[in-house]
Amino acid sequence: MKTPSDRTRLIAGATQRGRGRRPVNPPVERASTMLSDRADQMRDESLGPVYGLAGTTAARELRTALAGLEGAAESWIVPSGLAAVTVPLLAVARPGDEIIASDAVYGPSRRFLSRWMTARGVSVRFHAAEASAEEVAGLIGETTRAVLIESPASLTMDMLDAPALAAAARAKGVISIMDNTWGAGLAFKPLRHGVDISVQAVTKYAAGHSDLLMGAIATNDAALGRAIDGTIEDVGWHVSPDDAWLALRGLRTLPLRMTEQARSALEITTWLGQQPEVARVLYPPLPSDPGHALWARDYSGAASLFGLEMKGGTTEAGRAFLDALSLFGLGYSWGGYESLATHETHQMAYRQSPARLAGELLRFHVGLEDPADLIADLDIGLAAWRKALKA
Template sequence: MNYDTDLMHFAEDPAGQKGAVVPPISQNSLFTFESWDAIDEAFQKPADSYIYSRGINPTVEIAERKIAQLAGGERARLFASGMGAISSAILHYVKQGDHIVTVKNVYGPTSNFLGKYLPEKCGITTTFVEGNSIEDFEQAITEKTKLIYLESPSSVVFSLQDIQAVTSLAKSKGIHTVIDNTWATPIFQRPLELGIDLEVHSVSKYLGGHSDIVSGVIIGKAEDIRSIILTEHALLGAKMAPYEAWLLIRSLRTLTLRMEKHQSNAMAVAEWLEAHPQVGLVMHPALPSSSQHELYKKQMTGGSGLFAFNLKETELPKIKAFVNACSLFQIGVSWGGHESLIYAPAISLAKEIPPERFCDLGIELGTIRLSVGLENPQDLIADLSQAFAAMNS
């Protein structure tokens, strides 16, 4: 069946729920058993048995099955946050003394986890590369490399990596691959079909879509996910709550419609900004002017609502005036919800990662990130237009 139909009905059983068209919330911490032998049998396969809701929960499981079906994976595991999923996916493939290769414009907390936390706590090192060519990865690989971590498009500058080329290289050397696919969602990009081992998302963004869920997910082969359930997920305890899973089930029903609207709104705004005399580079791979547009067409079928642009203005008071003058575009750090947001990445990234890496990210003081929501695109353009006027007044 098509995405729309699967997201509506897959993994649900109205007949087993007295005909309820919406699955109930299993808001319970544990499950009881009729006998010694019954619970003993459950403990023989804890990754597949209802024992305790830190492990498997019926409501959470419905959401996981829908996401796995959507992404073309065998199984998915939901976490309490995007970073819970990201850190668990990374830890699944590495141990003390191993080496990781990733892109330099990876999500700030992920960059901090790879570049600071893992070396200091676990003796695991990371090389950060540009990632625009396969040679970047080839040159960074060492005999200790066990993982290549991708984020395509990457944070803030929205640069792409050639996913199929990277996975082919990795497989030839026995290296695993993980990708953060939050930006595109499986609606517009399908990394598992391109050879990726594990796909991660911040569910807080487009999969949730209403700015009322904080969660993450890992999708991949059943063997990998089962191992993660029994190790990283169980031992770190980053489980998703049943109520949030129920909200996610609701959100997934409209994912296709929302992504189409995010895409069309963002393109209208991005094209308007490209023509504005006070705007420099507009960073959105779906724009024909993007240097990576051919790669975009090769491995993606659409683009989302998140992109960035550089103001030509360099004076901080005027940059602040532009951001502060926006009304429909509210100031906020997250993205992927129904509402439109504006943010200057330099505010937080300079605090999240070491200065030497920040200077290499290609981010300016006037780099502005927009998360284009579901409002009328002409209203959003009008809001930006009056913000430019305020900046110049």
């Protein structure tokens, strides 16, 4: 029998037979205390969770579905995408160890590394965002414990050769952790490409409706799994049953939403690339993007998040562009059904090696609106940009 696609498996997990009469979606069970019939059963985990922290039905089904999507032996859910990044780092790094990460890594991840980890004796080295796998591998030393991979990188969408970097890390006994939020476990599968631990913000595409915060962690390594599980247990993090239920519902339609949004994003980024005010569209699916070859080789799809590098400009012009938009919401995060826009030039100040940009940096997420309407909205924004520069 043909192996089902992700699109089929995410739904088949709800309809599989042999489980008796039940609702399509699991019940929402709000519980801290779990009761047993007898005293000798109170710690018997084979009968189900012994306390609410272990997660009730919706959380367990969500973890199973995410593990299947990632091709993982096991997955875990935590209260935010940032927690999905920090838990593996806490699980594996000890004082005296070193973590290597991209200079373009997600801002809160960078803050955690630079503030929390360094204060507790873990050193951090940031490599150039455009570095090759060989260059990053050359930085691995005797104290390096883990390499944090983020590809495409936050804001500037720099691509890393994740399979080559994971292989180089493994050859030197170093753990590879990949923030795969852009790939969402669907467009790219880190574990199948040799990465040890895959993490993503379920907040984004998996949940898909901008109404919850959650992260996911997945691995096939039993020892790493025990360390991750123990860390989550020790810090006491828990995902509410309501959020788990919402995320599971969103996950069922992930392939359809992500595919449609990527199709719209490609149409819109192609149009933007032809506008005279635009220096460069930062989006790996575009043939003009420096990371396109890696994306075409390793990815089966794309997110609809991209950066827009303008030709010169000012902060005021960037804000005028965004203020003129009526269909793009002004807000952080992405992956939901709605289109969003943010102004990001100020974020470049945190990098050790500033990105070489021709002007202001804007970021856009394309939702499920009609792409023709979004293009018309962006055209109005560009007119506001031009007007602000003439003022």
